[in-house]
Each structure stands twice: as C-alpha cells, then as structure tokens.
Amino acid sequence: xxxxxxxxxxxxxxxxxxxxxxxxxxxxxxxxxxxxxxxxxxxxxxxxxxxxxxxxxxxxxxxxxxxxxxxxxxxxxxxxxxxxxxxxxxxxxxxxxxxxxxxxxxxxxxxxxxxxxxxxxxxxxxxxxxxxxxxxxxxxxxxxxxxxxxxxxxxxxxxxxxxxxxxxxxxxxxxxxxxxxxxxxxxxxxxxxxxxxxxxxxxxxxxxxxxxxxxxxxxxxxxxxxxxxxxxxxxxxxxxxxxxxxxxxxxxxxxxxxxxxxxxxxxxxxxxxxxxxxxxxxxxxxxxxxxxxxxxxxxxxxxxxxxxxxxxxxxxxxxxxxxxxxxxxxxxxxxxxxxxxxxxxxxxxxxxxxxxxxxxxxxxxxxxxxxxxxxxxxxxxxxxxxxxxxxxxxxxxxxxxxxxxxxxxxxxxxxxxxxxxxxxxxxxxxxxxxxxxxxxxxxxxxxxxxxxxxxxxxxxxxxxxxxxxxxxxxxxxxxxxxxxxxxxxxxxxxxxxxxxxxxxxxxxxxxxxxxxxxxxxxxxxxxxxxxxxxxxxxxxxxxxxxxxxxxxxxxxxxxxxxxxxxxxxxxxxxxxxxxxxxxxxxxxxxxxxxxxxxxxxxxxxxxxxxx
Numbered sequence: 240x241x242x243x244x245x246x247x248x249x250x251x252x253x254x255x256x257x258x259x260x261x262x263x264x265x266x267x268x269x270x271x272x273x274x275x276x277x278x279x280x281x282x283x284x285x286x287x288x289x290x291x292x293x294x295x296x297x298x299x300x301x302x303x304x305x306x307x308x309x310x311x312x313x314x315x316x317x318x319x320x321x322x323x324x325x326x327x328x329x330x331x332x333x334x335x336x337x338x339x340x341x342x343x344x345x346x347x348x349x350x351x352x353x354x355x356x357x358x359x360x361x362x363x364x365x366x367x368x369x370x371x372x373x374x375x376x377x378x379x380x381x382x383x384x385x386x387x388x389x390x391x392x393x394x395x396x397x398x399x400x401x402x403x404x405x406x407x408x409x410x411x412x413x414x415x416x417x418x419x420x421x422x423x424x425x426x427x428x429x430x431x432x433x434x435x436x437x438x439x440x441x442x443x444x445x446x447x448x449x450x451x452x453x454x455x456x457x458x459x460x461x462x463x464x465x466x467x468x469x470x471x472x473x474x475x476x477x478x479x480x481x482x483x484x485x486x487x488x489x490x491x492x493x494x495x496x497x498x499x500x501x502x503x504x505x506x507x508x509x510x511x512x513x514x515x516x517x518x519x520x521x522x523x524x525x526x527x528x529x530x531x532x533x534x535x536x537x538x539x540x541x542x543x544x545x546x547x548x549x550x551x552x553x554x555x556x557x558x559x560x561x562x563x564x565x566x567x568x569x570x571x572x573x574x575x576x577x578x579x580x581x582x583x584x585x586x587x588x589x590x591x592x593x594x595x596x597x598x599x600x601x602x603x604x605x606x607x608x609x610x611x612x613x614x615x616x617x618x619x620x621x622x623x624x625x626x627x628x629x630x631x632x633x634x635x636x637x638x639x640x641x642x643x644x645x646x647x648x649x650x651x652x653x654x655x656x657x658x659x660x661x662x663x664x665x666x667x668x669x670x671x672x673x674x675x676x677x678x679x680x681x682x683x684x685x686x687x688x689x690x691x692x693x694x695x696x697x698x699x700x701x702x703x704x705x706x707x708x709x710x711x712x713x714x715x716x717x718x719x720x721x722x723x724x725x726x727x728x729x730x731x732x733x734x735x736x737x738x739x740x741x742x743x744x745x746x747x748x749x750x751x752x753x754x755x756x757x758x759x760x761x762x763x764x765x766x767x768x769x770x771x772x773x774x775x776x777x778x779x780x781x782x783x784x785x786x787x788x789x790x791x792x793x794x795x796x797x798x799x800x801x802x803x804x805x806x807x808x809x810x811x812x813x814x815x816x817x818x819x820x821x822x823x824x825x826x827x828x829x830x831x832x833x834x835x836x837x838x839x840x841x842x843x844x845x846x847x848x849x850x
Contacts, residue, residue, distance in 0.1 A: 469553020
C-alpha cells in the first residue's frame with residue numbers, strides 16, 4: 240500500500256530521516272528510508288569538519304578504547320561524508336509485528352502485507368509498536384521463540400498489556416506450553432542486553448546534530464579557509480585584529496608576511512629600483528603591513544596554544560565573527576536613528592541596564608543564517624556513555640546509510656532566523672572569579688586585558704555532556720550557560736515564542752552567548768526584534784527578579800543549583816543538554832546550615848549580579 244506524506248524540509252530534517260521511527264497519519268508506525276533524491280547542501284564539508292570531529296570523538300574513543308581514535312573519526316579525516324538536503328521522503332512500515340488483543344496471537348509479516356484477522360476469529364490483528372533496541376544501533380522486530388515441546392504452531396504473546404516488559408511471556412497456541420525464553424535477550428554485539436521499547440519515541444532515535452552559524456557557501460569559503468583564519472579570529476578576541484570580516488580578510492590575505500615579497504616582485508617587473516619614490520612608497524607600505532601581521536600573530540603565539548586548542552577556540556571565534564555580521568542592529572544604532580523621538584529615553588536606559596547586569600553589549604541579529612546538520616544518530620542514549628543500574632555501556636555513533644555514492648550522507652538545511660548576541664563584560668568576570676577566591680587577583684584593568692587573561696588561563700570546551708575538569712573553565716562556562724538560560728526564559732515571556740522555540744549558542748572563550756529563534760520553520764516571526772526595539776529593558780530586568788526555586792534550599796545546595804523548575808529547559812533548546820548550570824554563580828552561594836560538616840560547602844560564590 241502506498242500513501243503520501245507532505246512535509247517541509249525542516250520538518251523532514253527533525254522527524255523523518257532514515258532509520259528514524261515515526262507515526263504515519265494512518266496511525267501506523269514506520270521507519271524512514273534513504274531518500275531517492277538529494278541535492279548538495281551549499282556548505283563546504285571542510286567547514287564543518289572540526290565540529291564533526293568534536294561531536295563524534297567521545298563516541299569513537301569510548302567504542303575503540305583509544306583516546307582520539309576510532310573508525311568514526313577516520314571517516315571524518317578522510318572526508319568520506321557529504322552534506323546534502325533531502326528532496327523527498329521514504330518510509331516503510333515498522334515493526335511488521337502484529338498481535339491479537341484478545342488471545343495474543345502473534346504474527347510477523349512482510350512489509351506492506353495486510354495483517355488480516357486473528358486465527359481464532361477475534362478480529363483484525365493490531366500492529367505491536369514495540370521493538371528491540373540497543374546502544375550499538377540495533378533496531379529490529381521482536382522475534383518469537385519456538386515451542387519448547389517442538390510444536391510448530393504459532394506462538395502467542397501474553398500479558399503484553401502490562402507496562403513492565405519483563406512480565407510478558409510467550410505461550411504456544413497449540414499445547415499452551417510457556418516458553419522459558421525472556422523477551423529481553425543479549426544483543427548480538429555481545430555488549431549487553433537489548434531493550435524492548437515502544438516506538439516511536441525519543442530514546443529509539445537521538446539525532447546527533449550540529450548548529451552552524453552563518454556558514455559560508457561553497458563559493459565564499461576560500462577566504463575563511465585561508466591559512467591563519469582561525470588565528471586571526473582569535474586575534475580579534477585579543478583586540479589586535481579589528482572586528483569584522485574585512486579585517487579578517489586583510490589579516491589572512493596579502494597584508495600578511497608575503498606582502499613584501501609580492502611588492503618586490505612587482506617592482507622588479509615594472510623596472511622600479513631602490514631610490515625611486517614609487518619603489519620606496521610601495522616597500523614602506525608592504526613593510527608596515529608585514530609588521531602589523533607579525534604583531535597580531537605574535538600576540539596569538541604568545542598564548543602558547545597547541546594546534547588543537549587553536550582550532551577549537553579559533554572555530555568559536557570565527558563563528559562569533561560570522562554571527563556578528565548578520566545584519567546587526569546595536570543600541571547605538573537605535574539611539575542614532577530612533578523610530579520615534581519618544582523612544583530615545585528608552586534606548587538610553589538600555590545602556591544603564593547593561594551596566595547593572597555587567598553586559599558589554601547586546602546586539603540584534605536580524606538576518607542570521609543558520610544551518611542545521613544531522614550527522615548521524617544514536618539509540619537509547621544521546622551521550623557517549625549510557626549509565627544504567629547494570630553498569631555503563633558505550634553508545635555507538637551511527638552514520639546514515641548510503642547504498643550508492645560510498646560517502647555517508649549528512650542531512651541538513653540552511654535557514655535564516657533572528658537572535659540576540661549578548662556579550663558579558665570580561666573585566667567583571669575576572670572580578671567575580673577573584674571575589675569568589677577562585678583565582679588570585681591578576682591585576683587586569685580593562686576589558687581587553689581581562690579577555691586576554693581569560694584566554695590564557697582557560698581551556699577549550701569540547702565535551703557537550705560533562706563539565707570541564709579545569710576549575711576556571713568550568714566556572715566561566717557555567718556563568719555563560721546559566722546566564723543564557725535566564726535570558727531565554729526572560730525573552731520567551733515577551734517575544735511570542737515558547738522557550739522550546741528558542742535556542743542558544745555559547746561562546747565561553749569570548750564570554751558571550753547567542754539566543755535565537757529556533758522555530759524550525761521557513762519564516763522568521765520577528766518577536767525577538769520587537770523585544771529589542773521596545774521591551775529589552777523590562778526583559779533584562781527579569782534576569783534577577785526571582786533568584787529562588789520552588790525546591791530551594793535543596794536545589795541550590797544539593798542539586799547543583801539547577802533543576803527542571805528553575806534553570807533547566809527542553810533539550811531541543813539547550814546546546815549542552817542542561818549540564819553546567821548553577822544559580823549560585825548568578826546569585827551567590829547560600830549559607831550552609833549550622834549542622835553542616837566542615838568543608839562541605841566548596842567554593843563560596845559571590846553572585847555575579849550581586850552589587
């Protein structure tokens with residue numbers, strides 16, 4: 240039987256990919272198949288390779304047992320993947336197991352075969368929407384055993400109306416002998432027992448996805464692929480390279496160390512010699528450009544980073560530079576050209592509230608290109624290690640199948656949205672660390688010196704699931720992440736979007752974060768721009784309006800300062816799956832009760848928003 244389902248490319252990306260189970264409108268469970276037609280996604284594969292490595296590395300090394308190694312990483316290193324957009328949807332019925340609700344008669348059919356009626360005349364068989372799943376990627380239909388007495392009669396599934404699968408059992412339809420084989424068996428991969436679970440549901444398919452801000456096209460990638468682009472972007476964080484893409488091009492282009500060589504070759508071709516005014520002028524400019532290039536490179540080299548650290552933080556700095564170019568509208572722009580004269584006092588007040596919350600700036604990004612890329616999927620666990628009562632199990636990263644090209648497809652979609660780019664004052668971050676006795680006073684006096692100091696002492700953040708072990712890095716990441724969640728909750732109350740329709744992108748190395756509309760639709764609502772133009776002061780005033788949680792004091796003292804009632808949001812909106820969050824960082828550590836053991840408190844945080 241053939242049927243048709245119409246969905247947009249965004250809907251297909253999140254709900255209808257290969258090996259993903261979902262419900263068909265006829266209430267039949269199906270599993271996605273590889274699309275017949277795909278088109279190249281206009282993003283160069285090399286641009287997302289560093290992010291892919293960081294996404295896949297935890298899964299690869301847990302499976303291989305070797306740090307930074309595994310067959311999944313080799314696929315990325317050898318570029319055996321391609322970024323595509325699905326142009327059609329295909330699916331087939333799954334599971335093809337059917338059962339009688341009355342007697343438990345069980346049947347496994349071929350895809351598309353009509354289930355027919357119960358052999359005992361109890362009516363039509365119903366699809367049993369349960370299947371076997373495992374962290375190795377296994378997903379298959381339930382297979383009945385043979386009768387223990389040697390009967391070749393069909394088996395019956397009994398007690399399956401009970402929620403606990405362990406209480407289900409098989410019984411022979413002829414001799415009524417009960418099978419001694421449990422439904423929950425060992426997986427063929429020999430790494431643990433399978434899980435018999437209802438489908439479709441989230442645990443059967445976790446998309447492993449990337450969010451790429453303002454990605455270059457295949458035609459414009461050459462500038463960003465230039466040698467030294469990441470280092471130049473770090474130079475922008477250090478303040479030794481001017482902000483913007485033009486400055487980035489200049490730093491990585493002919494204004495670099497090769498400028499003098501090119502000028503000398505040009506002068507030779509034109510017959511210009513030393514002493515000629517034109518020769519001296521050209522050589523002077525090239526020497527100045529070379530000195531400038533050497534200056535910013537020396538500043539970046541002084542950080543003494545290894546290549547991996549430079550790549551990680553350089554990617555973050557590049558993403559921040561690209562995001563900031565997305566048709567920005569600053570508060571200074573509003574003050575210079577207010578839509579109405581009566582709004583000028585409102586915009587002037589924005590600056591005051593920025594100081595109150597130690598924000599360096601808040602910028603509206605009106606046309607923010609964003610790409611969502613689903614690189615693969617996992618089953619039963621979204622993280623590289625599944626923790627259960629029986630122990631821990633490695634989760635396998637699964638690429639999407641491709642029977643034709645030999646390169647694994649990664650499905651994506653370019654879209655355009657709006658967002659708020661929030662920069663935290665790095666000098667206030669340093670003061671907060673000092674006041675909380677995390678670090679001794681480094682003696683920095685301005686924002687640029689504070690940013691340089693933070694880049695020098697913090698480590699890159701690579702793990703999306705666990706807190707960094709480095710204490711300063713964990714503190715800064717926790718501050719940025721916790722502030723991002725408070726901002727999302729404040730915006731959601733005013734921009735007309737549910738908080739699950741907002742998303743975050745963190746720039747911990749730059750003490751910044753981006754909150755953007757993650758509507759997964761083909762248009763931009765404009766709610767964030769409305770808040771920025773007319774209601775930003777009131778929205779920000781809610782950041783510290785209520786520092787409490789309904790589960791305090793246990794939440795703030797014992798639950799890590801974050802729970803579902805205060806800082807947690809939906810995992811589809813959170814970049815880090817609700818890890819590294821703590822209200823103590825924002826509002827200060829609660830005093831310990833008198834009977835608390837000595838040394839139980841850990842760090843006593845001075846609230847970042849405490850005057």
